[in-house]
Amino acid sequence: MTGLLCYCRAGFEPELAAELSARAAEAGFFGHARTERGSGFVVFACDQPEALSRALPWRGLVFARQKLQLLAELRGLDPKDRIAPIVAALHADSAGQGPSPEQVRGRLYGELLVEHPDSDAGKPLSGLARAFGNALRPVLRKAGLLAAQDNASLPRLHVCFAAGDHAFVASGDVADSAPWPLGIPRLRLLPDAPSRSALKLEEALLTLLDDGERTRFLREGMRAADLGAAPGGWTWVLVRHGLHVSSIDNGPLRQHVLDTGLVEHLRADGFHWQPPRPLDWMVCDMVEQPRRVAERMATWLREGWCRQTIFNLKLPMKKRWDETRLCLDLLAAQAQRPLVVRARQLYHDREEITVFAAAKP
């Protein structure tokens, strides 16, 4: 079987399957999504995986933590020798199994990641994944399939164990996939962070902006508003970049955030407050109906009250892909100007997604 293998937050497989199906159909590809609720991954079977992968860039997907090209699915693996079938699949030497010779001929991988889905069934496989990686790596090097040293300019080889006897073999394009194992950036909550939410904004800045944008968009002395700021996690992240922040919330902010001297706390309604002059940033973590948030964000962008924004959309219990689409369409329509929009369900997001939007220069 060929196609795409994508990882997601466990429980969001229907949303990822709906997203892949919709986007593939829009790009003119036939295929079908196969998944199980709670599994943490979706396979999108398609007979033109390379072209489909190009048409669906990872950065454009909302619910995919990772996007890989599936080379082989191996079931019934013998615990005494799981290595031989993987090497065979990579050599495409078993009749009709594994990838086409075109897919593997001359393919040298720069790194091996042995993974498991981030799910209840997948997490107990982490020990197996680690030990198996250590055993497989030297064999692949000897077979000329893996570079002698990790090489970030070559495709990554992923082996993902869905069970002890069931693995996917897939390749990751380094320019078009998440660089982190399991597609999860590891961030540490610093002891003085006012809330765990701080990790959400840090992850958003890491995954929704590229290196150049982070340098250009986050400079000392810039000005920001934080709508729904209490107890101050997002404000604290911005302050650590040297930004001056107007923090809007009726609730209290942590004292050490106020003590930075860079924060003005305003007890106001985030849906009505507007800045006295244009700002560089507006961030918003208000828990509200997603359409209402998307409309307010569109107003900010339309009126030019901020250059760029990062905000959360809390998703409803049902039809979450439909609601995502609707909110992003609403944002684009009501902003009444060309936008750059990137949306993603972050690792630190639960029933929500995080959106970066900016007026196109």
Ligand SMILES: C[S@@+](CC[C@H](N)C(=O)[O-])C[C@H]1O[C@@H](n2cnc3c(N)ncnc32)[C@H](O)[C@@H]1O
């Ligand atoms: C999830 S918390 C924000 C956490 C914050 N981002 C952090 O990192 O600490 C949501 C906040 O939105 C505030 N909020 C909800 N509706 C609001 C509104 N209409 N105006 C201002 N704040 C609002 C709540 O008081 C609450 O403190």
